[in-house]
Amino acid sequence: MFLNHTMTALSSGMASLIVPMPLLATVEAENSPIVLAGVLLSLVVIYLASKLGAEAAKRLDFPPVLGELVAGVIVGVSALHLIIFPESGLSAADSAVMTVLQWINHLSPAALTSVYESQSEVISVLAELGVIILLFEIGLESDLRQLKEVGTQAVIVACVGVVVPFAAGTVGLMMLFNVPAIPAIFAGAALTATSIGITSKVLSELGQLKSKEGQIIVGAAVIDDVLGIIVLAVVASLAKTGEIDVSNVIYLIVSATAFLIGSILLGGIFNKTFVAIVEKFKTRGNVVMPAFIFAFFMAFLGSAIHLEAILGAFAAGLVLDETDARNELDELVKPIADLLVPIFFVTVGARADLGVLNPTLPENRAGLLIAAFLMVVAIVGKVVTGWVVFGQPGINRLAIGVGMVPRGEVGLVFAGIGSASGVLDKPLEVSIIVMVILTTFLAPPFLRIAFGQPVEPPSTGEPSSEEPILAGKS
């Protein structure tokens, strides 16, 4: 803009420039305020959608995360085209946000495409930072000492609940639907993790949180989360190399587990160092800054050793949960998570093209069958876990199994990472998201039935302040 500016009365008399001027105001530099405007407008849309969706879900007695996800679907590629991404095949002209920017700034088509790509890239990275902070927060809220108390029953339920859906999903997709190994494994892995947050909220509403069944469900869900994140790290790494050989799989499982256990052990030492550092700092951000340096460094490390950034962030959360700064940190991370995590949930919904499951189109039948198959495996694979509980006569096995059904955030993390890395095709990605939505949607009424209680949710105001967006400690 500097080179072609109209010289006016004030400056026209100047012939020689002593000061060397920038040789070239690049297209990027010229467009940078427009990219920022696009990011701001996209964030306003994402935040509005997420808040309205979460509040609507809450009022209908569903978990807020479900509302955020559905709101994402509505503003995304499936409906309003407010938040879309180049990978969907849609161009800048299809994006409502870009149309507004075009109308304000009168951009050339080439400039518009460049702005569209840049702002999509930025929103994608913000969503990835959101999921990193989500896992950091889940780590901060997961109390490992609790695991020792829930005992063998929970461990067995968790392991069966990971192995059965994973094996049935992967083998079924490969055998019945001829899906190649890597995406089949990825989709199978997405079926593994139970949502602690949703499960524990419904249990607490039913007054069953402290029952034997409730204790086993919550304990298993915590272990499930840890196993799910290890599975994700291994599977995502397989997807990167594109190779599946047994030694590599063993190496990955060992390194992911070692990474997690190693960080927890080192955390015992780092623990005191962290508090000592925080106490020495006297400027603003004395707690939050070292915590995020550690979390982002661990996330980078997870990524650098070819596992996943979120594994590192989760490990960082587990470590810092052991420090004395824990409570202060919980409070400080909350507003940051409130601002970044919804970007992840809304964009997962926005990227999901529900059109690929439109039942009126014959070419979608394969995709629909896959979605139905994943749903069945997702439910059956968890319900069976109730029957592996041993030595507990009279226990409500159905309730335990149903309690493990809702997937929630970790399933979405799979869908999001699978879609971003290109390993999942659209029907598979959408099937996973639909599976997460439906299991989360169905679990509360089914759990009430399994416990022999009326299906109607209590008509009184919601007393629980616990938020099921995240896996809580209770």
Next chain:
Amino acid sequence: MFLNHTMTALSSGMASLIVPMPLLATVEAENSPIVLAGVLLSLVVIYLASKLGAEAAKRLDFPPVLGELVAGVIVGVSALHLIIFPESGLSAADSAVMTVLQWINHLSPAALTSVYESQSEVISVLAELGVIILLFEIGLESDLRQLKEVGTQAVIVACVGVVVPFAAGTVGLMMLFNVPAIPAIFAGAALTATSIGITSKVLSELGQLKSKEGQIIVGAAVIDDVLGIIVLAVVASLAKTGEIDVSNVIYLIVSATAFLIGSILLGGIFNKTFVAIVEKFKTRGNVVMPAFIFAFFMAFLGSAIHLEAILGAFAAGLVLDETDARNELDELVKPIADLLVPIFFVTVGARADLGVLNPTLPENRAGLLIAAFLMVVAIVGKVVTGWVVFGQPGINRLAIGVGMVPRGEVGLVFAGIGSASGVLDKPLEVSIIVMVILTTFLAPPFLRIAFGQPVEPPSTGEPSSEEPILAGKS
């Protein structure tokens, strides 16, 4: 990655694929985890630099923001090359962060350049979001009612302190150094805004905050900030169109002022609506989310009417400062600002190539002369303001003038926006940054001299918990 994966025993038998696979895993999608890794590593470097810089400055009794800026210079293009940007002319191979990524991921040169550009874009937008949140926070902390009390003296001091350095700087740059009008006006404008935070901290250390001089200085600094942001919006808009005609300038001044006053007036109405909305929300982020929807929307609006995003963010802060949710909001915004604002300060330092002022190179003489000239104007233009105070016999005019000298954050906002938009060439940009560093560095001892106190800072521990990163309410 999907197309060329090695088929193994498990998948080799599959010939036909019923499910359509993604046609093309684009370079962007393949590199997206690497871009994320680059962003994470850059953030770790930025946070480490900012924290170490701030703490070192604090211990040397300088404002922390100065330490963040100097740390940015050290990790940036002038020294360590840890945080560099393509606009500096340096390639991916020059970047230490990219070298690490290259070593981990074995990228092709083309892929490395693409990752470098993407991650630089993301860091730039994060820095811009940082300055938006900085101005939002300054707005939240500026109490407009306070202004009515400080009276005419402060208004006059503020106006003279804006007009004199602006006029002298702009005309001097054009006449003495043949700088074209637009960059000269931009640099002149960068000389206008006094830092409330730094000034009020030094005054409180000297026990002069409640003195007549102190009251005038702080009042004038608040007005100064508002005037400076209006000047920035006008000047940045001029830089965008590249044209300077009187009607356009008048239009811009009127629209920037109207935007600010209009939002404050509307804020009186919106005020109650905001609190009512916040009280209705029952899910997480019920306060922080509506606040940021409003702030980002106002920032977008400021950008959409061809002024500046930060003007909108500042106005949003002023409006929300009037609501009952103010105190809660202050607490919630703090950790978010702690995480995003340092990205802005460190990247401003990192982008500044101090090499263009290297005195041993003869071609740098013009730049050095400009830097020296800006320094003189920056100091003299503010010191003279002491002598416009009237009807106050015996008042310490020198102290008032010296108190207006430190520039701090708003000056850096000018340098950052000027550099991002390409309107400032390197010597001018670096001169502004050096001016900010030196005025901030010199003001505390000079103010002690002006008030007739010993130059040595008190040797006892720093009792003030007030943080001069931001303009505080005193």
